[in-house]
Amino acid sequence: MDKIIILWADDEIDLLRPQILFLEKKGYSVITVTNGHDALEECQQNRDIDVVFLDESMPGITGLETLSRIKAENPLLPIVMITKNEAETVMEEALGSQIADYLIKPVNPNQILLTLKKIIDNKRLVREKTSSDYQQEFRQIFMEINSGLNFEEWVEVYRRIVNWELKIDQSNSSEMGDILSMQKNQANTEFSKYVTKNYLHWVQADSDGPVLSHQLFRRKIFPLLNNTTPTFVLLLDNLRFDQWKVIEPVLSELFRVEEEDTFCSILPTATQYSRNAIFAGMMPAEIEKTFPDWWRNDNEEGGKNLFEGEMLGEQIRRTMRKEIKYDYLKITNVAAARQLQDNILNYVKNDLTVIVYNFIDMLSHARTEMEVLKELAGDEKAYRSLTRSWFENSPLWSALQKLAEKDVQLIVTTDHGTIRVNTPSKVVGDRETTTNLRYKMGRNLQYDKKDVLEIRDPLQARLPRPNVSSSYIFAKEDIFFLYPNNYNHYHNYYKNTFQHGGISLEEMICPIIKLKVK
Structure with a gap:
């Protein structure tokens, strides 16, 4: 194992030679400086430093100021404050700046060793x-x-x-x-x-198998409505189960999780299909037949999810035995998010308020197109971390904090998830074939059968059939579809990006979480 590197900053460093020699004999490497400026410079130049020992009362810039400036540069670097001063305000300020530990002078070698083991060995x-x-x-x-x-x-x-x-x-x-x-x-x-x-049995039986997208409101949400507690449904587009788990601790500050449930997204696991099915309470083929003006097929011009509010209203009228007061809100930009933050309490008068929030969907698409986001969300861990960071600093969380002052019921859910794709599979289709990387709808598709679930008769899967010879294919596992033209270019461009539309645990198993205000 590499030596642990300690930076020790103290204006009386010469008096600490016995402690430093003790640490070096134990296998630690110790860099010494006598003031805060040198400590900052050393931290900037040497990224291998594992822990900083920082004297609280040094000339020039104080230990507390040095602490805050080191933390601004490297918030994860553990810092141990060493002080003669046991004043409560000093320690409160140091603890507020997230020190790893503190020691009171004079420090003995065993105290130092115990602190190091607590900080460094704890991680190991x-x-x-x-x-x-x-x-x-x-x-x-x-x-x-x-x-x-x-x-x-x-x-x-x-x-x-x-x-x-x-x-x-x-x-x-x-x-x-x-x-x-x-x-x-x-x-x-x-x-x-x-x-x-x-899958075909699930969608045809309609009551056998998991709860599917078009059954979500009828089976999971409407039964929770009551006359006394306003219900807010927050649908975060593209929210995977792991992303829910990283924002759960934030929400749990103010809300208590009463039930953590799941449902299964229909195929394609894409917004146009799954979310329209959720709000209409119907499978896509029935939506096209019942509300032809509200449905757009993949190959047709215009927005594909423009009538979710109207579909929700029709489902409420069709399903609920009593009249309920409801609102539907769609947040797709910062201005709408700020408006939600300002006006969230106006909706407490409703029985049901549904909020569709599109940030995570935009994040996954932007990550594909922007190099800086590819770096920031380079893998699953970073993607989760970015999701939590966004949520903690979002107008949405500010709005929910206001909502937590009232007696409300909050339901957090999604329409589908995403999977990081790595395995290309060639598909040949005509110009009418859909462009999605995880599913294709078109005529005379040519593909590798082992890579897909094929639906030759879309009506069997209760999906629209724009042409008599239209069929669907859905990518399995982490496969993504590519055309033979410019194959290598698109392979490099889309490999390791987050996509949706196909069959995977991440895309199909969707969270639906019931929370109450604490």
Whole structure:
């Protein structure tokens, strides 16, 4: 293991030679400086520093000021304050700046060693414990994946995989992360086989199998409405189950999770299909037939989700036995988000308020197109981190904080998730073929049959059929479709991007969470 590097800043550093020699004999490397300016410079120039010991009362800039400036540059670097001053205000200020620990002078070597073990070894111990625990469960998950699971059992396997992803994120165990990623790929292979075998039965039976998109309001949301508590449904477009888990701790500051449930997105797992089905309470073929002016096929001009509010109104009138007061809001830009933040309490008078919030969908598309976002969200861990960072600083969270002052019921859900695609598969189609990378609808499609679920008769899947020879194909696992033209260019452009429309645990198993104000 590499030596742990300590930066020790103290204007009386010469008096600390015994402590420094003690640490060096224990295998630590110690860099010494005598003031805050040199400490800042050393931190800027040497990114290998593992921990900083910082004297609180140095000439020039104080220890507390040095602390805040180091944290501004490197917020994750552990800093230990060393002080003669036990004044409560000093310690409160230091603790407020997120120090890792503090010591009171004169410090003895064993105190220092204990602090270092607590800071440095704790990370290693957490990593080793996480790896050990996952290795024990790896075999169990492996056997379950291959044991012919039903939908509820697949949901449980997916929950456990997500739980391990989050634990491994925290432990920074890249080796375990790689193994878990391989296990999730294997799970998606088996899940794709399961969906291929059962999907048509689910959509045709309408009551057998998991709750699907078009049943979401009727079976999961309308039964929760009551006369006393206003209900807010927040639909975050593209919210995967793991992304829900990273924003859950933020929401839990003010809301109590009463039930964590799931539903299954219909195919295609794309906004035009899944979200219209959610709000209409109908499968896409029935929407096209019942509301022809509100439906646009892939190959038709115009917005594909322009009438969700109207569809919701029709579903309420068709399904509810009593009249309810409701509003539908769609947030697609910063101005609308600010307006929601300002006006959220106006909707407490409703029985039901539905808010569609499009940020995560925009994030996944922007990540494909913008190099800077590809760097910021380079992998699953970073994508989750970016989601949480956005949520914590969003007008949406500010609006929900206002809402938490009232007695309301909050339901958080989505329309579908996304998967990071890595495996290209060639498709040939005419100019009318859809452009989505995870599903295709068109005539005379040519493709590799092992890579797809094919639906030759769309009406069997209760999907529109623009032409008599139209068919659909859905990508399995982490596959993305490419045309032969400019194949290498588009392969490099789209590989490792987040896409939706096909069959995977991430796209199809969707969270629906019931929360109450604490």
